Amino acid sequence: MAEDRLACGECHRINGPDSQTCEQCGSSRLTTDWAGYVVITHPESSEVAAEMNVDDPGGYALKVR
Template sequence: MASDRLACRECHAVVEPDEELCPICGSSSLTEDWSGYVVIAHPEESEIAEEMEVTEAGSYALKVR
């Protein structure tokens, strides 16, 4: 991924590179190795959010390694 942002290996949230913990799930397992990007504004109404098991609005990586 060209971005310098990180993705959480647990919930796939995309976070700023200076974050040490995921603001969504609290995990410290963050990686630069991710691809795909989706912004979920209304998780309660989103089929993608349901498929990804996302309950919080935010930016998420589609694939995290």
């Protein structure tokens, strides 16, 4: 299945396929070359969120190339 959503190379946030810049950090380093979609609902109590330096709930890519 093709993945056309874009992951941010800076903060790993998943953005819509037509995004030009990251909705979270404003970076233009968006790529479809990512893997491992995770939804972080409670960043303050999530080890994954701590590892990824995520402060806001939302969808993130585990790996961005």
